[in-house]
Amino acid sequence: MSIELRHLRCFLAIAEERSLTRAAAALHLTQPAVSRSLAALERHLGVRLADRSTHHLDLTPEGRAFRDRAAAAVAAFDDALDPARLHHRPLRLGHAWSAFGAYTTPLLRRWQEEHPDTPLELLRIDDRTAGLARGEVDAAVLRGAVDTPGLVTALLFTEPRVAAVTSDGPLADRAALTLDDLASGPIVLNTVSGLTTLDLWPPGSRPATTLTVGNTDDWLTAIAAGRGAGASAASTAEMHPHPGVTYRLLTDAPPVPVLLAWRATAPHPALGALVALARELSGGD
Structure with a gap:
């Protein structure tokens, strides 16, 4: 069975809905048709794209990587099919x-x-x-x-890194902070869209405790609640002020490149x- 564009669109719906039933409803197809499309893709690629059980469906690491390539391919196809649309959208x-x-x-x-x-x-x-x-x-x-x-990138500028700490905590009283100052307590990491990882610290002085969140709002909430400190780019302080969070310059952290991609x-x-x-x-x- 040859792979066609409809297989990619079907897989993207599965990835979006995290359910064969909901993907079928979104595509106005039957669930068996959606299941067959997913199985055909997996046979063609030679990998499992989704782990599915009675109650839920999750993409495998290979499925997440393929989702990105499939989305780019579908977008490129749509643009090529209707090039005039690009001049107006x-x-x-x-x-x-x-x-x-x-x-x-x-x-x-x-x-x-x-x-x-x-x-x-x-x-x-x-x-x-x-x-x-x-x-x-x-x-x-x-x-x-x-x-x-x-992806193609263009470097626009760099910006300093800042620490984000609880406003009523002891670190907020300091004019500036270091990575060692933050490593003494828990670190809040936005692992979905954030910039900071434990690689920011030297191997021998990394924080022992971390708390992971999935977006900037939850990152700010966790820090304001005193559950840990964070590190980010200086623009975060300007774009995301929070009454419970104080930003301080991190004096020994490398600057952050800001790119257009x-x-x-x-x-x-x-x-x-x-x-x-x-x-x-x-x-x-």
């Missing part, structure tokens, strides 16, 4: 939590003035590539190293103008 710009930091509002205003026929949609997506790898956006503002295959295939026609404007406003090369 909005330019979708993803970000995981802080967009362009202080440059966000100036960029949105300038874009509206200079490109009124191409709306720029700023979308927060809690994902390491802010939806770019899955084809949900045309470009994304990313922080830190980017090693996702098929896009897929190498089928870029939006207005992408070049976005890159040029972002570089102009941020002073990027």
Whole structure:
């Protein structure tokens, strides 16, 4: 059985719904048809894409990797099939939590003035590539190293790292902090869309205790509640103030690169103008 575009669309629905029954309803197909499509893909690829039981369905690591490639392939096919649509649809710009930091509002205003026929949609997506790898956006503002295959990046600027600590805790009284200061207590890590990992600390002085969350809102809530401290980029302090969280400069942490990224295939026609404007406003090369 040959693999067709419908198999990819079916798999993306399964990945989105986490259920064969709900995927079938979304696609207006029967559940056996959806099951056969998934099985055909797995036979063709030679790997299991989903672990399914009576009550739930989860993607395997191979399934998560294939979901990203399938989404990019479907997006590229749709764009190629209707190229005129690219000249009229909005330019979708993803970000995981802080967009362009202080440059966000100036960029949105300038874009509206200079490109009124191409709306720029700023979308927060809690994902390491802010939806770019899955084809949900045309470009994304990313922080830190980017090693996702098929993406092109442009460095815009770098920003210092800051510590985020409980406002009524002892670390909030300090003017600046070090990585050792944070390592003495629990560290809150956003493992879905965040920047910080334990690799930020030298191997011999890493925090002994961590708390993992899935988005910036839960990260802030955990820190405000005194469950641990966090580390992030300086723009987080500006874009996400919180009455229970105090930000302090991390004096011995490396700066964070801020990148504009896009897929190498089928870029939006207005992408070049976005890159040029972002570089102009941020002073990027």
